[in-house]
Each structure stands twice: as structure tokens, then as C-alpha cells.
Amino acid sequence: MGKQPERYKLVEPGTIFYNPMRILLGSIAFLDEGVVPGITSPDYVVFKTKPGFLHPRWFYYWLRSDAGASFIKTLARGAVRERMLFRRLAAAEIDVPPYDVQCAFARCIPAAERAWAAAEAQLMVANALRAAYVRTLFDSEDMRRWPSGQIGQVAKVQSGYAFKSEWFAAEGIRLLRNANVFQGYVAWDEEVRLPSERRSAFTLYELSAGDIVLSLDRPVVSSGLKVARLEDSDVPALLLQRVGRFRIHGLLEPDYLYAFLNSTAFLSRITGHDQSLGVPHVSPSQVEAVELPLPPPSEQKRMADVLGRHTIKADCVCEAVENELAAINALPAALLRRAFSGAL
The missing domain is CATH 1.10.287 (Helix Hairpins)
Structure with a gap:
């Protein structure tokens, strides 16, 4: 809580509240009946609907619907970041x-x-069942009898190229960024591309289906480690900085490495590393220094x-x-x- 707790706003059952600066991103909530009251930031808008005319649960779900999202966009204003002030919401009309x-x-x-x-x-x-299978494998007595070695002995982590933002274009080859790498998959909801005529200069950063990629900035999130294997639909693409691609030698099976990267053993060894501009960061050399069993x-x-x-x-x-x-x-x-x- 901040230095002025008296400024925080009470949220009672039947209350709708939202962040006016992030309303377009879905930052809106509803405290339903039977839920313990609480408080929220003084920056939030907190309101109740008129009894007998507008039901709060209906209105909350309507605001979260496609129609509600379109309605909110018509009310949001702002030169840098759009926000929806309550006075605009209160003055607006909708069909109910x-x-x-x-x-x-x-x-x-x-x-x-x-x-x-x-x-x-x-x-x-x-x-949890999937994670338990991986944990059982790498925590087993059978695994401990095998010699171990550093990842760098059997694979190298290639960091992506620092493509200049002024090169980005609407058409061309996609660039794989850390924003595209999730736990177990790659998503292209947010794309940046390099013009096709520049592609030939960066063949060392061409990605292939089956490549294992790891986000080097903020690699660990609440859902786990941001590591994935590329599918046919993910290529062609080029490797952008802050994402690492594993270059595997002949003594390491890719499926085995991918399983190890998803284990708690690997996760515990890369957490708490360097901060780059306040963002948790792991370097290729730190990843390569992690030891793994090598049957x-x-x-x-x-x-x-x-x-x-x-x-x-x-x-x-x-x-x-x-x-x-x-x-x-x-x-x-x-x-x-x-x-x-x-x-x-």
C-alpha cells in the first residue's frame, strides 16, 4: 500500500472497477455478491449501477464482450495512451x-x-502431471548414475542478431522475438518483419523447424520457462536478439535436451541471474554452464x-x-x- 492509504477506494459486492489507462487491454473487474469487500488503487474508477435499471453483473459482462469493447474504444481518448474517464462513460448511451x-x-x-x-x-x-513426468525422470536414481557435463559441451546457444528497428517492414520474413516465445509454443500475434531483399545477408540466423529456442530476457514467467520447439508453420523466420537457439552436437538428442530444459533442475539453475535494465536476463554462456546428465x-x-x-x-x-x-x-x-x- 502506498504512503496515503486513505486515498485507496473501497470495493464492495456489486461494484465494477477498472483502470482507465488500461481499459483497452481488458483491465476491468467485478466484485460479485458474497465476496469479501476490499480496496483498490486510487487510480482506478470504481462505480455501481442504478438498481432496478442496470444489473451490475450484466453490465460487467457486456463491457467484456465484443460490443462492449467497441463501445469503450469510442470513449477512450489520449495522445500517448488512451484512457476512458468515468464522465464519458456516465454520459454515454447504450441499448439495454x-x-x-x-x-x-x-x-x-x-x-x-x-x-x-x-x-x-x-x-x-x-x-502438473506433465511437469511431474519430467521431474520423475531427471530426479530418479537411475539418472544419477550417468556422468554429467555442461550443456556447452554438447550444444551451443546462438543469440539472435540485433536487427535495426528502422529496417522493419510490413512485408518480408518474420523475426522471432522474445515476445513470440511462450512456454512450449511460439505465437505470432505480434509480428515484426525484415524486407525479403535483406534476408540473404543473415543466413546464419535462419531458423528451421525443430529448432529449440529460449527467451533470454525474462525467461521465467508464472507459467514456467519460455522455451519452445519451432513447428513448420513458424518458419521461415530469423533469430532476433534476446532469443537463443540451441546448436546441438551429435552426442545430444534434441528431444532429451528439450525435456531437460523443461525440468526443475534446469529452471533452478537459471533463476536469479543478471538484471538488464531491470529485466531478469540470462546469457548464452550461463545457459551453457548448466550441467545435465549425459547418458x-x-x-x-x-x-x-x-x-x-x-x-x-x-x-x-x-x-x-x-x-x-x-x-x-x-x-x-x-x-x-x-x-x-x-x-x-
């Missing part, structure tokens, strides 16, 4: 269904929220195959739960449509 329909929507939502929470718990269990390549392959069969089961559970979550997340929007059509 009858209050009894809003109440019917509000009665349906808690069941969806409970289903969502149950599915989230299942997903956590499935993810013969044939044994590495056998272990990776066994682990792969186990993790496929966990992956199937995760996929099923994620599909269930997607269906549950779509339910509020479907209920809103029914509310406006009079079918609720």
Missing part, C-alpha cells in the same frame, strides 16, 4: 434489454463461472521416447480441457445475444 432479462442473464452466469473454475482446476492438474545418445532417445508417450496423455487431457474452457468462455456472449433477442 429489460431489467428482468438482465436478471435472468445474471442468474445464469454463476453456473458458467463455476464450470470455468472447475475446468481451470483440471487444466492445472494436467499441466549415451541411445539411452537419451529411449528416455525421451518414454517421456513423450507419457506427456502425450497429459497433452490430450489439456487439449480436451482447453476446448471445454473455450466453450465456457463463449457462453456469456451467447447469453448476451439471447438477452438482446428476447430469447432469454
Whole structure:
């Protein structure tokens, strides 16, 4: 809490509150009935709806819907960062269904929220199962009988090239940034590209399907380590600075290395490293200095195959739960449509 706790705002059940500077990013919340009251930052907007006219649970979900997001964009103003002041929200007009329909929507939502929470718990269990398989492998007595060596003895970490931002273009070859690397996958929601005519000058940074890449800035997040293997759909692409690509020698199986990188043994050895401009940073040399068990390549392959069969089961559970979550997340929007059509 800051130096002036009296400035913090009370949040009671039935209250909607949002960060006016981050409202476009979805920084909005609702404290439902039965939840213990709390406080929020003095920078937040805190308000209640008019009883008998606008149900707070309906309005909160409407603001989180596509229609609500479009509405918020029309009210946001700002030269550097857009924000939505409450006076603009209070003066705006929207179409709302009858209050009894809003109440019917509000009665349906808690069941969806409970289903969502149950599915989230299942997903956590499935993810924990995958991590448990990896931990069991590398913490086993069988693994300890093998000699160990540094990663740098069997693989080198190539850091990406510092492409100049003025080279970036709307068309061309994609550049793999740390913002694209997540736990176990690469996402291209945020793209930067290099013009195709410059590509030939950077063949040493060409990526291939199957490459193992690691984010070197803020490599550890709440969901785990930002390490992934590239798919066919991720290439062609070039390696940008602050992302490392493993160049593997013949004595190391890629699947085995990837499993080790996802182990708690590796994670514990790279946490708490250097700060670069306040951001946790790990260097290629620090990664290469981490020791790992080095059984013969044939044994590495056998272990990776066994682990792969186990993790496929966990992956199937995760996929099923994620599909269930997607269906549950779509339910509020479907209920809103029914509310406006009079079918609720």
C-alpha cells in the first residue's frame, strides 16, 4: 500500500472497477455478491449501477464482450495512451434489454463461472502431471548414475542478431522475438518483419523447424520457462536478439535436451541471474554452464521416447480441457445475444 492509504477506494459486492489507462487491454473487474469487500488503487474508477435499471453483473459482462469493447474504444481518448474517464462513460448511451432479462442473464452466469473454475482446476492438474513426468525422470536414481557435463559441451546457444528497428517492414520474413516465445509454443500475434531483399545477408540466423529456442530476457514467467520447439508453420523466420537457439552436437538428442530444459533442475539453475535494465536476463554462456546428465545418445532417445508417450496423455487431457474452457468462455456472449433477442 502506498504512503496515503486513505486515498485507496473501497470495493464492495456489486461494484465494477477498472483502470482507465488500461481499459483497452481488458483491465476491468467485478466484485460479485458474497465476496469479501476490499480496496483498490486510487487510480482506478470504481462505480455501481442504478438498481432496478442496470444489473451490475450484466453490465460487467457486456463491457467484456465484443460490443462492449467497441463501445469503450469510442470513449477512450489520449495522445500517448488512451484512457476512458468515468464522465464519458456516465454520459454515454447504450441499448439495454429489460431489467428482468438482465436478471435472468445474471442468474445464469454463476453456473458458467463455476464450470470455468472447475475446468481451470483440471487444466492445472494436467499441466502438473506433465511437469511431474519430467521431474520423475531427471530426479530418479537411475539418472544419477550417468556422468554429467555442461550443456556447452554438447550444444551451443546462438543469440539472435540485433536487427535495426528502422529496417522493419510490413512485408518480408518474420523475426522471432522474445515476445513470440511462450512456454512450449511460439505465437505470432505480434509480428515484426525484415524486407525479403535483406534476408540473404543473415543466413546464419535462419531458423528451421525443430529448432529449440529460449527467451533470454525474462525467461521465467508464472507459467514456467519460455522455451519452445519451432513447428513448420513458424518458419521461415530469423533469430532476433534476446532469443537463443540451441546448436546441438551429435552426442545430444534434441528431444532429451528439450525435456531437460523443461525440468526443475534446469529452471533452478537459471533463476536469479543478471538484471538488464531491470529485466531478469540470462546469457548464452550461463545457459551453457548448466550441467545435465549425459547418458549415451541411445539411452537419451529411449528416455525421451518414454517421456513423450507419457506427456502425450497429459497433452490430450489439456487439449480436451482447453476446448471445454473455450466453450465456457463463449457462453456469456451467447447469453448476451439471447438477452438482446428476447430469447432469454
